[in-house]
Amino acid sequence: MTAAGGVGRKPAADGADRPFRTFARRYAQSASAMIGLVVFVAILLLAFGSSWIAPQNPYDLRQVDLLDNLLEPGSTSFSGMTYWLGTDRQGRDMLSAILYGLRISLIVGGLSGILALIVGTVVGLVAAYVGGRTDAAIMRVVDLQLSIPAILVALILLVVLGTGVEKIIFALVVVQWAYFARTVRGVALAENSREYMDAARVLRLGHARILFGHLLPNCMPTLIVIATVQVASSISLEATLSFLGLGLPPTQPSLGLLIANGFAFMMSGKYWISVFPGIALLVTIVSINMIGDRLRDILNPRLQR
Amino acid sequence: MSAFILRRLLQSLFVVFVMTLLVFFGVNVIGNPVYVFASPDCNQACVNGIIRSLGLDRPVWEQYVYFMNGAVRGQLGNSFTFGVPAMQLILERLPATLELAFASLVLAILVGLPLGMWAGMRPDALSSRAIMTVSTLGFSVPTFWIGLILILFFSVHLGWLPAVGRGDTVSVLGIEVSFLTLDGLSHLIMPAFTLALFNTSLVIRLARAGMREVLYADFVKFARSKGLSPSRILFVHVLKNIMIPIVTVMGMEFGGTVAFAVVTESIFSWPGAGKMLIDAIEVLDRPLIVAYLMLVVVMFVVINLVVDILYSLLDPRIRFSGAAR
Amino acid sequence: MAPILQVRDLTTVFQTDAGPLTAVDRVSFDVGRGEILGLVGESGSGKTVTGFSLLGLVDPPGRVAGGRVLFDGRDLVGLPEPEWRRLRGRRIAMVFQDPMMTLNPVLRIDTQMVEALKAHGVADGRDAWGRSRDALGRVGIAAPEERMRAYPHQLSGGMRQRVAIAIALLHDPDLVIADEPTTALDVTIQGQILYEVQGLCRRSGTALLWITHDLAVVAGLADRIAVMYAGRIVEQGGVDDVLDRPGHHYTRGLLASVPRPGRRWARLPQIPGRIPSLGTVPSGCGFRTRCGRADAACEAEPPVVAPAPGREVRCHHPVPDEPR
Numbered sequence: 001m002t003a004a005g006g007v008g009r010k011p012a013a014d015g016a017d018r019p020f021r022t023f024a025r026r027y028a029q030s031a032s033a034m035i036g037l038v039v040f041v042a043i044l045l046l047a048f049g050s051s052w053i054a055p056q057n058p059y060d061l062r063q064v065d066l067l068d069n070l071l072e073p074g075s076t077s078f079s080g081m082t083y084w085l086g087t088d089r090q091g092r093d094m095l096s097a098i099l100y101g102l103r104i105s106l107i108v109g110g111l112s113g114i115l116a117l118i119v120g121t122v123v124g125l126v127a128a129y130v131g132g133r134t135d136a137a138i139m140r141v142v143d144l145q146l147s148i149p150a151i152l153v154a155l156i157l158l159v160v161l162g163t164g165v166e167k168i169i170f171a172l173v174v175v176q177w178a179y180f181a182r183t184v185r186g187v188a189l190a191e192n193s194r195e196y197m198d199a200a201r202v203l204r205l206g207h208a209r210i211l212f213g214h215l216l217p218n219c220m221p222t223l224i225v226i227a228t229v230q231v232a233s234s235i236s237l238e239a240t241l242s243f244l245g246l247g248l249p250p251t252q253p254s255l256g257l258l259i260a261n262g263f264a265f266m267m268s269g270k271y272w273i274s275v276f277p278g279i280a281l282l283v284t285i286v287s288i289n290m291i292g293d294r295l296r297d298i299l300n301p302r303l304q305r
Numbered sequence: 306m307s308a309f310i311l312r313r314l315l316q317s318l319f320v321v322f323v324m325t326l327l328v329f330f331g332v333n334v335i336g337n338p339v340y341v342f343a344s345p346d347c348n349q350a351c352v353n354g355i356i357r358s359l360g361l362d363r364p365v366w367e368q369y370v371y372f373m374n375g376a377v378r379g380q381l382g383n384s385f386t387f388g389v390p391a392m393q394l395i396l397e398r399l400p401a402t403l404e405l406a407f408a409s410l411v412l413a414i415l416v417g418l419p420l421g422m423w424a425g426m427r428p429d430a431l432s433s434r435a436i437m438t439v440s441t442l443g444f445s446v447p448t449f450w451i452g453l454i455l456i457l458f459f460s461v462h463l464g465w466l467p468a469v470g471r472g473d474t475v476s477v478l479g480i481e482v483s484f485l486t487l488d489g490l491s492h493l494i495m496p497a498f499t500l501a502l503f504n505t506s507l508v509i510r511l512a513r514a515g516m517r518e519v520l521y522a523d524f525v526k527f528a529r530s531k532g533l534s535p536s537r538i539l540f541v542h543v544l545k546n547i548m549i550p551i552v553t554v555m556g557m558e559f560g561g562t563v564a565f566a567v568v569t570e571s572i573f574s575w576p577g578a579g580k581m582l583i584d585a586i587e588v589l590d591r592p593l594i595v596a597y598l599m600l601v602v603v604m605f606v607v608i609n610l611v612v613d614i615l616y617s618l619l620d621p622r623i624r625f626s627g628a629a630r
Numbered sequence: 631m632a633p634i635l636q637v638r639d640l641t642t643v644f645q646t647d648a649g650p651l652t653a654v655d656r657v658s659f660d661v662g663r664g665e666i667l668g669l670v671g672e673s674g675s676g677k678t679v680t681g682f683s684l685l686g687l688v689d690p691p692g693r694v695a696g697g698r699v700l701f702d703g704r705d706l707v708g709l710p711e712p713e714w715r716r717l718r719g720r721r722i723a724m725v726f727q728d729p730m731m732t733l734n735p736v737l738r739i740d741t742q743m744v745e746a747l748k749a750h751g752v753a754d755g756r757d758a759w760g761r762s763r764d765a766l767g768r769v770g771i772a773a774p775e776e777r778m779r780a781y782p783h784q785l786s787g788g789m790r791q792r793v794a795i796a797i798a799l800l801h802d803p804d805l806v807i808a809d810e811p812t813t814a815l816d817v818t819i820q821g822q823i824l825y826e827v828q829g830l831c832r833r834s835g836t837a838l839l840w841i842t843h844d845l846a847v848v849a850g851l852a853d854r855i856a857v858m859y860a861g862r863i864v865e866q867g868g869v870d871d872v873l874d875r876p877g878h879h880y881t882r883g884l885l886a887s888v889p890r891p892g893r894r895w896a897r898l899p900q901i902p903g904r905i906p907s908l909g910t911v912p913s914g915c916g917f918r919t920r921c922g923r924a925d926a927a928c929e930a931e932p933p934v935v936a937p938a939p940g941r942e943v944r945c946h947h948p949v950p951d952e953p954r
Binding site: 144147148149151152155156159229232233236239240243244245246256259263266267269271274275278281282285286288289293 | 320323327328441442444445446447448449450453454456457460461468560561564565567568571572582583586587594598601602605609
Binding site for chain 2: 682685687689715716717718719720723724726727728731732733734735736737742745746749750794797
């Protein structure tokens with residue numbers, strides 16, 4: 001591998017000038033990865049098209065009939081609408097509630113993942129590039145952060161901050177940024193010692209140019225892999241926190257809150273309120289992880305061993 | 306060696322200090338607990354009385370000094386709701402949490418170790434791939450939902466296992482434990498399994514990686530050249546080697562498991578400290594929240610410290626090659 | 631008396647995605663009772679795999695694909711695993727290259743010695759412990775009582791190799807296979823260990839197959855020598871014979887590239903090129919692409935020339951016998 005090639009840019013024999021096509025072809029070689037991708041895209045479409053696709057807007061009180069509460073899956077309302085996945089205590093259609101909840105879960109998970117990526121990357125790059133005491137201090141904070149369980153940090157923050165979309169996103173970023181920072185620093189340190197970095201320094205390129213023009217692109221493959229996994233785990237963590245009543249307010253119920261709401265009814269055999277949102281959550285997380293696994297195989301030979 | 310211990314000790318003290326700052330100031334910013342206690346017909350004088358009795362009329366830093374002064378002596382104030390020392394309440398509930406966390410770690414090793422070793426021995430077998438897929442899921446799937454499904458299936462549908470509580474307990478050395486009675490065990494198994502999912506996945510990974518490494522080590526081949534039986538090689542030579550990292554990681558995960566027990570205890574109404582925390586958060590019982598968080602943080606720091614020191618004492622090889630991970 | 635070990639056309643193959651690779655190719659040699667045979671070759675020549683093949687310790691994807699290994703008159707190839715286990719350690723023992731890696735780091739020395747005795751049902755606990763301690767003493771370890779209770783990392787490299795040798799000699803085996811046991815050690819310790827192993831084997835009548843890349847070691851140790859190149863034995867014979875009058879151009883090249891006193895300023899001759907990796911070995915004579923004497927004839931399988939009894943050279947154009 002040439003020094004400037006980096007990991008993600010390793011030219012393949014049959015598609016050096018079309019890296020994306022090579023990448024796509026390699027990705028498609030794994031059946032499970034393709035299934036994951038298809039399922040995830042479907043979930044995205046369903047979630048972000050929920051306003052149009054969902055049979056009802058479950059948070060528009062005019063569309064919800066309290067008399068239809070706790071109906072079993074497949075029941076029909078007075079107005080002739082079929083509740084394929086049943087209704088909850090307020091008479092909301094579970095299918096619609098799940099689609100709306102999915103959207104919130106995805107937004108929270110995705111946004112917090114991206115923000116954590118940005119924060120962690122900047123911190124990690126700076127640590128690796130500046131080095132010395134700054135690096136040592138930053139890494140000490142990172143170690144501290146990583147040594148405390150995520151759930152505990154998130155609990156403390158949410159107890160302090162209260163509920164709300166922006167608050168849980170903040171908490172999830174605090175929990176996750178250190179992973180990115182540590183990884184980026186590791187990759188960047190390795191890249192830093194390569195020849196093309198010496199070349200960039202000899203050419204007296206500006207700091208920003210070296211950091212973002214040279215170091216960052218070479219960290220990207222690793223970052224993409226971690227970001228994928230982190231989005232899945234932050235969706236999971238958000239659901240867990242919402243289940244505990246610490247994440248999102250009842251006005252913006254994510255999947256976790258839906259599951260929590262149904263928990264009370266499970267003992268009486270009304271399983272659908274908890275089980276279906278849970279399945280939606282499971283499928284989402286698993287599909288993201290399937291994509292992430294394949295990305296790791298393709299983009300990061302270093303992790304294969 | 307003593308310099309190493311001293312440095313780690315100072316580091317740990319610093320972490321605890323930072324955490325007290327964060328926890329105390331954090332918790333004291335949240336909502337006004339007065340309104341939890343003030344009945345609707347409570348007038349201003351009544352409200353002021355409550356504020357004084359809770360010490361909320363002092364400046365925050367003064368409250369902190371007062372808090373730290375008590376904290377070093379293990380006194381973290383009285384619970385707003387129960388009116389008894391918060392630390393005492395948490396400590397009363399702690400054995401249940403520790404039992405759950407410990408049971409889940411044991412379960413994780415009992416289940417994860419054989420699976421991981423199998424996957425390491427037969428990496429290409431279908432069964433091994435299935436095991437690895439399950440372990441991938443175990444890392445990412447929200448375990449609280451698995452807990453719900455377990456309740457739905459074993460408690461609601463089959464009616465085999467109880468869904469809530471601890472069941473009968475026996476007193477061992479003054480500590481109530483569930484796992485020694487059949488009834489207690491039937492209460493323990495589902496929460497412990499739910500809590501163990503993550504660690505089981507971790508053990509599977511570690512055991513598999515360990516097997517891949519150790520099976521091809523020279524010392525295994527040398528052991529075979531001595532004419533030892535396969536079981537002796539597997540259960541003595543290989544197992545002892547892969548157990549070192551597993552036990553170490555499990556030790557470090559113990560704090561995290563205790564923290565995550567908050568979720569499991571909420572699902573199964575396990576009467577531990579975590580359940581108490583969630584209840585306390587709902588009514589903003591600050592001293593109780595602070596007491597729980599401080600206890601877990603201190604426990605966490607102490608566990609890490611002990612594991613680090615033990616590890617470097619037991620295995621001098623570590624001292625030369627730097628940190629464990 | 632028949633030699634303790636007779637290897638005939640031993641072939642060991644590794645199954646890979648790119649097809650089968652032959653690591654050991656129709657290798658034949660004998661080791662007499664109490665004899666020391668030096669098996670010499672560069673790394674990658676297949677000498678280590680040969681050693682493992684003799685003990686049935688070749689791991690998949692490798693396997694012994696052909697030939698016979700007659701040990702005390704009995705063919706070991708295809709022996710069921712329990713039978714192998716009864717032989718290993720008791721009648722054939724092995725010493726490995728890197729003493730840092732051969733002892734289990736988490737088990738005490740006594741555990742690792744006693745289990746070797748117990749594996750063959752020889753002794754009860756206390757008896758086995760005493761025997762192990764005495765074995766440590768015999769390989770020149772001072773204060774064996776203390777060392778028995780040590781963990782491997784508490785011992786030096788030389789000490790660990792002595793422990794490994796003591797373990798190999800515990801059962802007074804008929805044959806010890808030693809795979810470069812002194813390469814990883816300091817030169818002074820190397821000498822001591824060589825001397826001791828030689829003495830111990832002579833005393834107990836144990837035959838020794840000493841695998842090495844170092845001609846100087848073999849010169850002072852072995853009775854006979856076999857030179858291996860690219861999976862084949864290219865030359866064998868008495869140690870003085872082979873070293874003084876090499877018949878194969880490879881052996882000659884090897885000998886010429888050893889620095890020796892009195893030639894300080896002369897440039898060391900080197901064999902051009904490098905040993906071919908598995909799968910790239912040329913047909914016919916494997917050495918022909920690096921050999922100065924090679925011609926078209928060498929593309930055919932080379933014949934075995936036997937200039938004297940017990941002396942074999944596998945070459946189309948053996949080096950003419952001329953005293954140097």
